[in-house]
Amino acid sequence: MGHQMAYQSLTRTFQRLHHFAHLGAIASWDQAAMMPAKGNEARAAAQAELQVLMHQLITAPELAQQLRSAEQENLDEAQRASLREMCREWRQANLLPSELVEAKTLAASRCEHAWRSQRKNNDWQGFLPNFREVLRLAREEAALLAEANGVSRYDALLDKYEPGMRSAEIARIFDDVKSWLPGLIERARAKQAGETVIRPQGPFPVERQRELGLEAMKLLGFDFDGGRLDVSTHPFCGGVPEDVRITTRYRDDDFAQSLMGIVHETGHARYEQGLPRDLLSLPVGRARSMGIHESQSLSFEMQLGCSRGFLQLLAPMLRRHFGDQPAFDADNLAKLFTRVEPGYIRVDADELCYPAHVILRFEIERALIDGEIEAEDVPALWDEKMMAYLGVDTRGNYRDGCLQDIHWTDTFGYFPSYTLGAMYAAQYFATMRRAEPGLDDKIGRGELEPVFGWLRENIWSQGSRWSTDELVRRATGEALTPAHYRAHLEARYLG
Amino acid sequence: MGHQMAYQSLTRTFQRLHHFAHLGAIASWDQAAMMPAKGNEARAAAQAELQVLMHQLITAPELAQQLRSAEQENLDEAQRASLREMCREWRQANLLPSELVEAKTLAASRCEHAWRSQRKNNDWQGFLPNFREVLRLAREEAALLAEANGVSRYDALLDKYEPGMRSAEIARIFDDVKSWLPGLIERARAKQAGETVIRPQGPFPVERQRELGLEAMKLLGFDFDGGRLDVSTHPFCGGVPEDVRITTRYRDDDFAQSLMGIVHETGHARYEQGLPRDLLSLPVGRARSMGIHESQSLSFEMQLGCSRGFLQLLAPMLRRHFGDQPAFDADNLAKLFTRVEPGYIRVDADELCYPAHVILRFEIERALIDGEIEAEDVPALWDEKMMAYLGVDTRGNYRDGCLQDIHWTDTFGYFPSYTLGAMYAAQYFATMRRAEPGLDDKIGRGELEPVFGWLRENIWSQGSRWSTDELVRRATGEALTPAHYRAHLEARYLG
Structure with a gap:
């Protein structure tokens, strides 16, 4: 050179x-x-x-x-x-003056701190003044970034998490989802109403859950010489690519939350462990976007982890760690892990209801940042959309409504990443299955390398070398195509 | 102001x-x-x-x-x-040019790395060239510091760990120790030859050892809201004063090493946890010297931990965690924990033999730095002094002789701190017992606050406000007085 x-x-x-x-x-x-x-x-x-x-x-x-x-x-x-x-x-x-960064940090910290008790007390009116200030500063940030980058205000914030993505594109995709999701939820529930699901019987000792989790991580190719599993209140994937630290939390009456949480975080972890080693110290060597990161965790949790093949692998592991139970039959596990039940809380939502929670938040936060609505308009919109998308009544219930998440105390523009990730993941697996029609049989036999190899080659090792759009095109031969996501959900929930 | x-x-x-x-x-x-x-x-x-x-x-x-x-x-x-x-x-x-600092780091790293296999292979000749370079750089450092501080070369290095202490003073103290220690070791061994000691029967499961260690830490006042106990290959006390991390290691055939190691590190930890909170960010708020730090760990391990009173507290704890054994009788524990057996290895040495290992190293490293001997003179001196002080023959056995420690790959002037710490600790307890004649009865009843209160008030809370000499005078009413150490050893081993 x-x-x-x-x-x-x-x-x-x-x-x-x-x-x-x-x-x-x-x-x-x-x-x-x-x-x-x-x-x-x-x-x-x-x-x-x-x-x-x-x-x-x-x-x-x-x-x-x-x-x-x-x-x-x-x-x-x-x-x-x-x-x-x-x-x-x-x-x-x-682009941001340091006074604005500092003011944002302070406002976020104040808003978050007060939110802890306000949420418990269902105190939307108490939350509102802090939230107005957080919103004011977020709009100021958005205006500065928007002017410099030549995009709309909300798009300027979205770009922090999804470089190159625009809200018009997301709105187009989400409008499509809204056209079929409520009907799909209804049909899935009607179908499941006639099914018998056997609930696993606890307690499930924490030490055995931990051993099961470690075994699942091993099966999923986590490199224990370059990472650890520990416990924290809010599970996450942290550390550094050379030494990835994932966490979970255990409840002794339920193994599934911890186990599927570990499967999810292991997806994040393998992305980090698979980034290009020679470029780790440079921005180009890092993960492409939050949506792509989420596509890895959801590839592991939803595409692979909840697949019939994987549940066939899981069943004997559960029996080995917890003793035999009829609930551990692979057919029953499949029913258990795909149960559809609309509810208030995003983080507790099932795969099918989850996008409704995200779309609602995207629509509200976009309108907030672009100045179409004000902070005080949020609850009414929340109630209306929860009823429309999920048939859930949240009137007066701020605690389980617009006060449930922590994001808006300092972050706007992040929510779409969750559902974009689910869509990318569905598209990857559609691509993999086209290339390898026997993929699901292999998974059922514990041969997971075809999945890992595809992700390693097409996503992990690419870091941020390409734009998200180009990364996805190179990997799957087409731009983001939500039809794969719909097909995946219909196959799983109506098939 | x-x-x-x-x-x-x-x-x-x-x-x-x-x-x-x-x-x-x-x-x-x-x-x-x-x-x-x-x-x-x-x-x-x-x-x-x-x-x-x-x-x-x-x-x-x-x-x-x-x-x-x-x-x-x-x-x-x-x-x-x-x-x-x-x-x-x-x-x-x-005072040190950054090239010297860098050269020292490189030489130390090279010497230490090669030492790992050289020690195993008893390869003194292989070690020698690296050691010569390390010594050359240490002498260069010592010369620069000596000139700037107006002290001798070895004293300039000693001052890094024991501010204000001089090697003439240490030599005077150690010469005195040499005049009575070999005889004391001999008499103690003669006395112990007629005693029956019951060895505890393992295995001692690691998880129970950990619980016992945590209970001992609690008894010793460790603040678990400001620290943790974990495992590492080489036990240490680390972290920060606001969050002290101590470590130990477990062998399932021996609980004593881990337990007394924890007691030792808890002494270091309480010093850190007891430093003046409002001054922690300044040098004056830190621990006074390595000798004073060691005086805290040895106050806990040797003065308190091996005292009859404390062993009376320990006996029922051992029975609770490991089941009843005749070895857990307090009288037997006292014999067990004060067994005198001269050997090759400093870190395995008992309380009575330990100072001999230190004095030997002090004499050799002082002569090395002051240029009275050269690197190749070390083994012969080592053999001579081991025989004179401990009656142990190390000829040709470099592995268990002068190659056993890691210190000299980058540190000279540190060894005296170990024995100074033991002497300070004996002096503190002599002072405490004068002020409170019933102290040992209180310890036996689990009332340890008189000990902690004295250390907190006189040592921990003082940080580096006073010179070491003034700290010790203010605490005990006199300068360092090794007679207390001798009296402690004679009482324990001949009493």
Whole structure:
């Protein structure tokens, strides 16, 4: 390669940021999974200091010039992609004045802290003033990003989590889903009404659940030399690609939540463990988007984990860890894990009802950011949409309605990623099955490498080299095509 | 207070360093207690980046002027002490050229890495070239520090771990110990030859050992809301004062090593947990010296933990966790925990033989650094002193002789701290018993607060406010007085 002074200098800066981010990631994992209560204040101060340092590094004045100079340098295609992602990360960090970042952090923290008791007390009126301030600042951020990026305000926030995605496209997709989802839910429930499902009988000792979870992770190819399983209140996938830390939580009356949570987080983990090793210190070596990340966890949990083949593998594992029960029959497990029951709470929702929760949130947050509605309009819209999409009455029940999630105390534009991820996952598996018609038989025999190999080659090893759209086209031969998602749901719930 | 611009600016810099050190400490603990193998390379790179950053901060050119200006500011006594410790930390970091620091790190890493197999292979000749280089660099460091601090070369290294202590003083103390220790060991062994000791019968399941350890920590006042117990290959006390992480290791054929290790580390931990909370971010709020730190672990392990009173508390705990055994009788435990058996290995040495191992190392490392002997002279001196102090023949046995410790691959001047700590601990307990003649009865009844209260008030809460000498004088009414140590050993082993 020719003269690349600016590019190499940028590479060094992003490596430094990568090293500091490593320490922050491990400290965050520790905070959630290991840290005793009294460590909190000192940890928060240390993490804040690290954030200040990293913000200083990425907003250093010389970077602007270096990014411009690097554009003129003799870079190969991979380096061009790397530079594009550096630019993206730099723009995200440099477009916002630090006073706005600080005001957002403070408002979010205040709103979140008060929300903890307000949710319990069903206190929407108490929540509203804090929420108005959070919304005001989010609109300010959106306006700044929108102007710089030449997109609408909501799209500017969406772009943080789904680079290149636009809300018009999402609205088009979600409108289609809305046209068939309520009917599908109704038919699935009618079908399931005549079925007998045997509930597993607990207790399920936590230590055995942990052993089962570890066995499932092993089956799913998690590399234990490069990661761990621990416990935290809110399960997550954290750590660093070289050392991925996933967590779960256990209830001794229910093994399924913990087990399928582990399967889900293992999908996230394998994405991280499979990222291109030689590029990990650069933005181009990281996961493509939140939707693509979710497509990995949902590939593992919904496409693979709830498939008949996988449940055939699971049945003897359950018997080995918990003793024999009629509920552990693979047919029964399939019924159990695909039970459709509309309810209030997104995180408890089944596969079929989940997108309704997401679409509702997308429509409300988009209208909020674009200024079509105000904070006080949320409950009425919530009630209306919950009734329309799920037939659930949430009037006056803020606790289980618009106060249930934590996202809007500081994040707008994230919700679509959940359902985009489910759609991508369905599209991957449709592609895999076309290429390998006997795939499901192989899964049932415990031969999972065809699935892992496809994901490794097409998604994990690609990092952020391509745009999301190009990544998906290269992997599946077509752009995002929600028809695969509908076909998957219809096959599973009506088939 | 008047104008304190420089002092306040220094305070902010040391707070930043404190926050970064927090992340480094948690990452180090994680590396030893949690991290899977493949995380190592990325972790090492992240930690190295942090070290570079912290070195930049403490060697920033403006600090020299700020430290001079602060001297002229209107500071109260506590701030003066704080400034003194800032100066001390600044000097340690600024006296050495960064090329020397780097060369030392590389040489130490090379020496340590090769040592792992050389020790196994009894390969002193293989070790020697690396050791010569390590020694050369240590002498270079010592010369620079000695010149700047106006002390001898070995004293300059000693001062890093024992601020204010001089090797002439240590030599005087150790010469005295040498005059009575071999005879005391002989008499103790003669006395013990006629005793019957019942060995505990294992196995001792690891999970029960862990529960016993946690119970011992609770009894010893460890604050579990501000710390944890985990497992690592080499037990240590790490983390941060607000969140102290101690570790142990378990063997299922021996509970004593893990249990007394936990008691030892809990002593270190309570020192950290008891440091002045409002000063933790400043050097003056940290532990005074390695010797004082060791005096806390040995106060817990040797003075308290092996006392008759404490063993009376331990006996029913052992029975509860492992079932009844004649070996768990308090009289038998006392014999078991004070068994004297000269051997090759320092870390396995009993309380009475331990100082001989330390004195030998002190004499050799002092002569090495001061240039009186060369690297190749070590084995002969080792053989001679092991025979003289412990009657142990190490000729040709480098593996269990001068190759047994890791310290000399990068650290000289640390060994005296171990025995100074034992002496301080004996002096504290002599002081406590004078003030409270019924102390041992109280300990036997589980009333340990008199011990903790004395240590908290006199040692823990004082941080680095006073010099070591003044700290010990204020606590015990006299300077370091090794006679208390001798009296303690004679009472325990001949009484």
